[in-house]
Amino acid sequence: xxxxxxxxxxxxxxxxxxxxxxxxxxxxxxxxxxxxxxxxxxxxxxxxxxxxxxxxxxxxxxxxxxxxxxxxxxxxxxxxxxxxxxxxxxxxxxxxxxxxxxxxxxxxxxxxxxxxxxxxxxxxxxxxxxxxxxxxxxxxxxxxxxxxxxxxxxxxxxxxxxxxxxxxxxxxxxxxxxxxxxxxxxxxxxxxxxxxxxxxxxxxxxxxxxxxxxxxxxxxxxxxxxxxxxxxxxxxxxxxxxxxxxxxxxxxxxxxxxxxxxxxxxxxxxxxxxxxxxxxxxxxxxxxxxxxxx
Amino acid sequence: xxxxxxxxxxxxxxxxxxxxxxxxxxxxxxxxxxxxxxxxxxxxxxxxxxxxxxxxxxxxxxxxxxxxxxxxxxxxxxxxxxxxxxxxxxxxxxxxxxxxxxxxxxxxxxxxxxx
Numbered sequence: 293x294x295x296x297x298x299x300x301x302x303x304x305x306x307x308x309x310x311x312x313x314x315x316x317x318x319x320x321x322x323x324x325x326x327x328x329x330x331x332x333x334x335x336x337x338x339x340x341x342x343x344x345x346x347x348x349x350x351x352x353x354x355x356x357x358x359x360x361x362x363x364x365x366x367x368x369x370x371x372x373x374x375x376x377x378x379x380x381x382x383x384x385x386x387x388x389x390x391x392x393x394x395x396x397x398x399x400x401x402x403x404x405x406x407x408x409x410x411x412x413x414x415x416x417x418x419x420x421x422x423x424x425x426x427x428x429x430x431x432x433x434x435x436x437x438x439x440x441x442x443x444x445x446x447x448x449x450x451x452x453x454x455x456x457x458x459x460x461x462x463x464x465x466x467x468x469x470x471x472x473x474x475x476x477x478x479x480x481x482x483x484x485x486x487x488x489x490x491x492x493x494x495x496x497x498x499x500x501x502x503x504x505x506x507x508x509x510x511x512x513x514x515x516x517x518x519x520x521x522x523x524x525x526x527x528x529x530x531x532x533x534x535x536x537x538x539x540x541x542x543x544x545x546x547x548x549x550x551x552x553x554x555x556x557x558x559x560x561x562x563x564x565x566x567x568x569x570x571x572x573x574x575x576x577x578x579x580x581x582x583x584x585x586x
Numbered sequence: 587x588x589x590x591x592x593x594x595x596x597x598x599x600x601x602x603x604x605x606x607x608x609x610x611x612x613x614x615x616x617x618x619x620x621x622x623x624x625x626x627x628x629x630x631x632x633x634x635x636x637x638x639x640x641x642x643x644x645x646x647x648x649x650x651x652x653x654x655x656x657x658x659x660x661x662x663x664x665x666x667x668x669x670x671x672x673x674x675x676x677x678x679x680x681x682x683x684x685x686x687x688x689x690x691x692x693x694x695x696x697x698x699x700x701x
Contacts, residue, residue, distance in 0.1 A: 335602040342598050342665050346658050350631065440600050440669060505616045505632035514633050515656060518669065525600050 295568060301561040305554055312550035315543045318381065322540035326472065329437075329533035333469065336529055340522045347515060348488045353501050354508045360455065361485045361516045369406040371428075371450065371459035371483070372397060374420075375466035375527065376413035377435050377535045383542035385467060385535055386415040388477035393465035396479065397425070408459050412446065412528075428453070438532055443525035450524075451517055454483045466527050467534035473541070475534035480527055485516055591625035595641060595664040597650060597671055604650070604671045611642040612664060614657055621657070623664060630659040636689050638681035639666065649674050651684030 351357040374393040376386045393416075400407045409427040411417045413435045420427060429449055434442045453459045462483035468476045504511060590610035597604040612623040615637040621630075634657055639650045655668025670688050674680045 332601070336600050338596075338603055339598045339600045339667060342596070342658075342667055343656075346631065346656060346665070346667065349658070349660065353629075443600075444669075501629070503628055503630040505618050505621065505630065508631070510617075511631055511633050511656065514654075518656075518667075521669070522600050 298561060298564040298568060301557055301564060305557045305561065308550050308553050308557065312547055312554070315546040315550060319540055319543035319547055322536045322543060325536040326533060326540060329529065329536050330469070333526070333529045333533050336522075336526055340519075340526055343515065343519050343522055344488050347512070347519065349502070350508055350512055350515075351487060357487050357512065359485075359509075359512050359516055361451075361483065361520070362487055364484050365460045367405055367460040369408055369459045370400045371408050371410065371453060371462035372400070373410040373412060373446075373450070373462060373464040373466075373482075374416040375435060375464060375531045376411075376415035376419075377531075378414040378432055379436075380415065381542060382535055382539040383545075385475070385538035385542075386413075386419075389465050389467055390416065390419050392477050392479065396463070396465065408453070410446075410450070435528060435532055435535060438525065438528035440521075440525055443521050443528055446528075447517070447521040447524045450483065451520060459483075464524075464527055466531045467538075469530045469533040469537065472537055475537055480523075482520060482523060482527075485520060592644070593623075593625040593627075593662045593664060595666065597639075597652075597666045597668070599668055599671050605641070605648070605673060607643060609641045609643050609664075612640065614639040614652075614666070616657070623659060625662060627659045627662075627664075629661075630657070632657040634666070634668065636685050638678050638685060639671075640678060640681075647677070649677050649681035651681040651686075651688065653685065653688040 347357070372393060374389060376389055380386070397407050397409070409420060409425055411420060411427045411430045412432075414432050417427070417430050417432070431442070431446060434446070450459075450462050454462060461481070464480040464482050466478065466480055468478045468480075470476055502508070592608040592610060594607070595609045595612055596606045610624070614621055614623075614632075615635050616632040617635050618632075621632055623630075634652060634655045636653050637651075639652055641648045641650065651672045651674065652666070652668040653670035655666060655671075658665045658667070672681075672684045672688075674684060676683075
């Protein structure tokens with residue numbers, strides 16, 4: 293009887309150990325991906341910073357900025373972009389974003405605004421698809437390692453809908469990479485473009501007047517769509533870094549749980565083995581005494 | 587070319603800073619025509635067309651194929667923002683070839699290059 297119990301426990305230990313091998317491997321993979329993803333986030337920063345500078349300088353030298361992409365319109369239809377991962381096993385990563393996005397959609401509807409949903413990542417598609425929330429467009433295969441072309445494809449679609457008046461604003465629900473331990477689900481407004489503050493330091497630099505080739509308006513008109521692209525790219529890169537960080541943490545926790553479980557099970561197995569031996573000895577001793585007595 | 591005063595130039599793409607350093611002279615194609623930049627150029631903002639950029643440094647010349655973008659000259663420093671750029675040592679011809687390649691693989695900007 294005891295040996296059956298022992299066999300059962302040993303089988304469980306083996307199964308937990310093989311699960312642990314998988315979670316540990318996933319943890320290691322995620323760890324190496326975070327490093328790469330963080331480098332990409334860092335490398336992408338100068339572009340958007342310089343672009344912000346340029347827009348600020350145009351604003352400072354021409355007094356004000358005006359462009360359809362900068363105009364704040366009355367919002368009748370809000371564009372909501374939800375950035376999730378394609379794969380699970382990343383702890384609360386997806387559910388955090390989906391929760392704030394769903395709440396925002398409910399808020400928009402309560403305020404009498406239409407919502408046009410854009411899904412990035414299989415998890416968002418599955419979540420809203422299951423809840424019968426129709427999406428205007430879905431993208432997959434983007435968030436694991438985002439390429440600039442992905443950002444461009446998404447942005448083109450958003451700009452098209454914004455310029456044609458299908459949506460009056462675009463907000464992205466995504467995850468911001470704060471540190472290896474902290475990733476925050478946030479709302480990131482994308483359209484209309486929020487112009488950088490133009491009056492603070494840039495005017496102090498002399499309020500330079502630029503030579504424009506061809507002219508300020510044309511340049512701004514070409515610059516702003518690129519700026520949105522760059523912003524979206526930055527969002528995707530941060531989401532990707534967050535995804536890998538969240539997955540690493542989830543897999544680390546799973547591995548630790550498995551280790552703890554193996555420890556507990558081994559103790560149980562030892563007890564069972566001990567009980568088995570004790571029973572055997574007492575049986576032998578009992579038998580011997582019975583024979584000596586006889 | 588030697589002996590010209592230097593100015594700093596950064597070529598920045600969304601993926602990384604492709605090149606950063608000091609140059610004596612830079613030439614690029616704007617949507618309006620060619621622009622040549624020496625040190626102490628007046629503040630300028632230009633929209634670039636897809637094509638070649640040449641950077642003349644103290645050591646020699648570098649060519650970069652770029653996919654559109656913007657050129658800002660401000661306080662003796664040049665910032666070149668472009669969504670794609672590739673450096674080459676093959677000179678202007680090779681840079682132009684690279685730039686043409688970028689144009690080909692993104693059909694959606696065919697209208698932009700038609701300007």
